[in-house]
Amino acid sequence: MNEEIHQRALRLIDKMQVEGLTDGEREELEAHLESCARCQEQARRTELALRAFRAAAPRFDSLLVFRTRMQVRVRAHEITESAARLRALWISCTLSWVLGVVSAPLMWRGFEWIGHRLALSRVVWITGFALAWVAPAVVAAAFIAWRQAERAVSSR
């Protein structure tokens, strides 16, 4: 028998396991295996190897499930708490932004008045107003960035 025919049969044996065969390929392989002991042996070895592989059963430590469940519960609790904190932070940020916008005209007048009283140049008191207005947001952003950096380090 032509060696190429054997090689094709061997490829089909593997293909049957990996991808599956078309009806035509299956018929071709079956017909070949009926008359070829060498390829039959290869098919048998493939089947047995896969059977042994499928039967390989690792030992499983049931305590691992218990430990995992505990860890999942703890993490779920942490996530819930952190979500609540984040919600509170968002609410306070929104409130602070609204108050900032509402109080801006008053602050502007206040800084203007102080500027006049102390005979400061317009640039100085406007700069003072701008700094006072953005300071809370800068402090809050710096605090959040610091907390995130700290959390990233501790989670490593």
Next chain:
Amino acid sequence: MNAVEQEAEELTGGLRRRDPTLIDYLIEQYRYRLFRYLLMLTGQRHEAEDLFQETWIRVLEKGHQYKQRWKFETWFFSIARHLAIDYRRRRQPESLDTLLQPMDGGRPLEVEDTASLSAFEQAFQGEEAVRVATALAHLPAAYREVLTLRFQEDLELEEIARVVDSPLSTVKSRLYRGLAMLREWLKDT
């Protein structure tokens, strides 16, 4: 809505809500399959145990990202695989070059193979444990992984490609090579 769709809907909803009771149920249902996959992937029992726990925590954290169009196991095997790669990077940063070595034209990120015969011998039970352990210890991790997903998990080739984040052609090539090596090592069965 049929029963399967309803179950999938409940799964997606529970994962989105981060329902610990659902995760408990999933751990129970998939514990053995996930552990076996991780053991095959890493070749180290203690590492597989650590990753087992991390995977379920990640499922809890990232559950809202799960999409119903993929099977749940395809999604969580993929999570487990990424964690295994990260785990090796953290533990052995010097082996990053090894991690990035491309194999058979596939995706370069692979779990470095540190499997040992004794690790598999300790892990497996049954009469053929030693022979199968010997075969597995001689197979590269990338081959063990796809063989496990195909012949133990019965995933479709496209699903395997998604888990290992590689083209279908790479998955097939690994399966053919892995099968040939497995047959060679278990030929006297």
